[in-house]
Amino acid sequence: MSFRDRTHAGRELALRLVERAGSGHLIDVLVLALPPGGVPVAAEVAGALHAPLDVLVAGEISTPVRPETAIGALVADDPPLYDRRSLAMMHLSEDRLGDVVVGERNELHRREYLYRGRRPLPSVNGRTVVLVDDGLTTGLTATAALRFLRRHGPTRLVLAIPVGNARTLSSLRDECDALVCLQQPPSLHAVGEWYEDFAPVSDTQVADTLHAFHATA
Incomplete structure (x- = not known):
């Protein structure tokens, strides 16, 4: 089906x-x-x-090298959730993804405001x-x-x-x-x-x- x-x-x-x-x-x-x-x-x-x-x-958190592949996820202001196997395969650490996370979180909050305005969850x-x-x-x-x-x-x-x-x-x-x-x-x-x-x-x-x-x- x-x-x-x-x-x-x-x-x-x-x-x-x-x-x-x-x-x-x-x-x-x-x-x-x-x-x-x-x-x-x-x-x-x-x-x-x-x-x-x-x-x-x-x-979703991805990297410039493989933007089509998600290696982590964000919700609200919670800490990122990472696919540890993908991090290891790409020789990445959470610290190296700090700027990426900041950018994704800003985008997340922009979309929250766009969809919901000031109305809370x-x-x-x-x-x-x-x-x-x-x-x-x-x-x-x-x-x-x-x-x-x-x-x-x-x-x-x-x-x-x-x-x-x-x-x-x-x-x-x-x-x-x-x-x-x-x-x-x-x-x-x-x-x-x-x-x-x-x-x-x-x-x-x-x-x-x-x-x-x-x-x-």
């Missing part, structure tokens, strides 16, 4: 999550998307669950939080996001994605209370391989989607 686009993937994912909600596993739900790609998926999930939607902005304490993305390969960003959320006291933490690398998913199960993934191929090099239309999601699309949800809340 592949997906026509992120909206189609979100609808399929929502069906699975509605089943869980019907069995009483999802109570007082907050849906958080990892933008930009997770937002169209999460919008369908939030709509189906009649839940509020917001974003948890995360940044909704409280997750005591709630069921469903974290949604359009797919995952390395799982670095999802891991950083889940650890950030866990420290803020959700009653239940759910990771929901249309497609994810099977090996990566196995390592993420200890980071959340439940993991919902529709497709788990043993080898996944690029999430876009599973979508017929994987066009970039613009900042404007993200902001407009969030505005629509909050305007009707």
Whole structure:
């Protein structure tokens, strides 16, 4: 099974999550998307669950030598989470990436303001939080996001994605209370391989989607 686009993937994912909600596993739900790609998926999930939607902005750390390869992830003002194996392979240390981290964190905060303005991230304490993305390969960003959320006291933490690398998913199960993934191929090099239309999601699309949800809340 592949997906026509992120909206189609979100609808399929929502069906699975509605089943869980019907069995009483999802109570007082907050849906958080990892933008930009997770937002169209999460919008369908939030709509189906009649839940509020917001974003948890995360940044990827890469190097000028291999900008297409993420070696770390950032969420809010938390310390960076690194792929230690990649650091060793590239003969890098955290100290040498200091300037890169500062730049990525500034970009992260710029996007937070663009998407949310001065509105803070909704409280997750005591709630069921469903974290949604359009797919995952390395799982670095999802891991950083889940650890950030866990420290803020959700009653239940759910990771929901249309497609994810099977090996990566196995390592993420200890980071959340439940993991919902529709497709788990043993080898996944690029999430876009599973979508017929994987066009970039613009900042404007993200902001407009969030505005629509909050305007009707």
